[in-house]
Amino acid sequence: MPEGPEIRRAADRISKKLVGNQIESVNIIYPPIVEYQEILGKSQVESVTTRGKAMLTRFDCGLSMYSHNQLYGRWTVNRRSTEMNWNRSLRIEFLTDKFAVRLWSATDVEIIPTSAEENHPFIAKLGPDILDDYCTPSVIYERLNSKRFRNRNAASLMLDQSFIAGLGNYLRSEILHQSGVNPSAKPRLLSDDKLQRWAEKTKTLSVLSYETAGLTVPEGVAMEGKERGEPRRSYRHSAFCRNELPCHYCGTEIVRMRVANRRLDFCPECQKTSNSD
Numbered sequence: 174m175p176e177g178p179e180i181r182r183a184a185d186r187i188s189k190k191l192v193g194n195q196i197e198s199v200n201i202i203y204p205p206i207v208e209y210q211e212i213l214g215k216s217q218v219e220s221v222t223t224r225g226k227a228m229l230t231r232f233d234c235g236l237s238m239y240s241h242n243q244l245y246g247r248w249t250v251n252r253r254s255t256e257m258n259w260n261r262s263l264r265i266e267f268l269t270d271k272f273a274v275r276l277w278s279a280t281d282v283e284i285i286p287t288s289a290e291e292n293h294p295f296i297a298k299l300g301p302d303i304l305d306d307y308c309t310p311s312v313i314y315e316r317l318n319s320k321r322f323r324n325r326n327a328a329s330l331m332l333d334q335s336f337i338a339g340l341g342n343y344l345r346s347e348i349l350h351q352s353g354v355n356p357s358a359k360p361r362l363l364s365d366d367k368l369q370r371w372a373e374k375t376k377t378l379s380v381l382s383y384e385t386a387g388l389t390v391p392e393g394v395a396m397e398g399k400e401r402g403e404p405r406r407s408y409r410h411s412a413f414c415r416n417e418l419p420c421h422y423c424g425t426e427i428v429r430m431r432v433a434n435r436r437l438d439f440c441p442e443c444q445k446t447s448n449s450d
């Protein structure tokens with residue numbers, strides 16, 4: 174499933190084509206929202222933004238489209254002349270004079286009043302968005318230290334969208350590995366230094382991934398992995414999808430475990446203990 178950085182990049186791409194450009198037509202194909210065809214068909218897109226892994230497409234008629242791609246949803250941006258030959262169901266399309274922006278296969282698509290976005294049941298539960306400027310390492314540190322979250326284990330906290338919105342599976346492995354936090358550690362039992370580092374890495378790795386289209390290691394490190402013949406899914410990370418490869422920091426083999434049926438890759442040496450260091 175795409176995580177916060179991937180969804181924010183998709184929103185940027187869509188926004189570039191739709192905001193400030195004349196939209197010639199909006200075509201709604203998805204039955205649950207087809208009743209909005211008439212009003213949205215006459216509207217322009219004012220902004221495209223994200224909240225965690227959800228996208229909000231705001232129209233100038235006071236309505237917003239909430240969409241969550243889950244596993245199967247895809248956004249595409251193409252020239253209008255490009256034929257899409259694939260086996261996906263079209264949900265909605267936006268046509269400008271040159272481009273077609275389309276959402277495919279998502280099942281979580283709703284039209285809501287822009288003024289009521291914050292009341293949407295999914296959005297209302299979200300914590301601060303990891304890519305928003307106000308979500309600084311010190312905000313994350315405060316949350317790690319808070320009564321509400323300090324007794325939770327690291328592996329579940331990192332996927333809890335009410336803690337921080339936008340983190341997902343690969344970011345979880347990467348953040349915990351690069352901050353040396355054991356997946357079962359609880360914030361309450363960690364040293365202040367370790368919590369600071371955890372908070373810092375939560376922010377910086379998410380921003381790095383957003384800015385580099387998916388890297389969570391410096392470009393040089395990724396290039397070295399590529400030269401060693403590693404596939405992209407491994408060389409772009411320090412731990413995730415590097416199971417059975419040596420840890421960049423200590424050489425120990427990275428180990429894969431499953432938490433609630435989702436992959437978590439970690440270094441048994443660098444992330445040794447669930448206590449303070």
Ligand SMILES: [Zn+2]
Pocket residue numbers: 420421422423424425440441442443444
């Ligand atoms: Zn290591």
